[in-house]
Amino acid sequence: MPNFENFTFFGSEEISVKIVKPTKFIEINCKEIVIHNALFHQSSDEYLANVSYDKERETATLEFENAVSSFGVLKLNFTGFLNDEFRGFSRIFFDDIQRYGAVTHFEPEWARKAFPCFxxxxxxxTFQISVIVPQEM
Structure with missing residues (x-):
């Protein structure tokens, strides 16, 4: 959800993954995004991850206490910045109505500025996305 007062947004996502070899680490792309909560959900179990960032590589590493494997769902809650660069999730100002709007531009590698992803x-x-905005917008 975008916040045009401080130019930030909040998001949550679920990514279905197939892990072919047990691992304690999952690396995902993100830039100017803070992941607040990262879980790997498998059957009835959930595994909490610690998150570290590599700004140069534009990645976040999710580290689990024990190795995860097989099929599962990554559940992430995150916040980001509505930039004015028209890359990722950006803000745009409409002079004629004196209001901000939000736009996306994901190519070539800018989706990582809108949400953590591969x-x-x-x-x-293939992904399905929903954007929630205040009713007055």
């Missing part, structure tokens, strides 16, 4: 042009994914 943001590589060679990877193709």
């Amino acid at each position: 943001d590589d042009p060679s990877l193709k994914a």
Whole structure:
């Protein structure tokens, strides 16, 4: 949800993943995003991850206490900044009505500025997205 008073947004997402080899680490792309809560949900179990960032590589590493494997769902809650660069999730000002709006531009590797994801042009994914905005907008 965008906040045009401080140019931030909040999001949550679920990513279905198949882990082919047990691992304690999952690396995901994100830039100018803070992940507040990261869980790997598998069957009836949930595994909490610690999150560390590599700004140069534009990644976040999710580290689990024990190795995770097989099929599961990554559940992430995050916040980000509504930039004015027209990359990722951006703000735009409409002079004629004196209001801000939000726009997206994800190519070539800018989805990572809107939400944590596997943001590589060679990877193709299908996703469903919902944006919630205040009613007065």
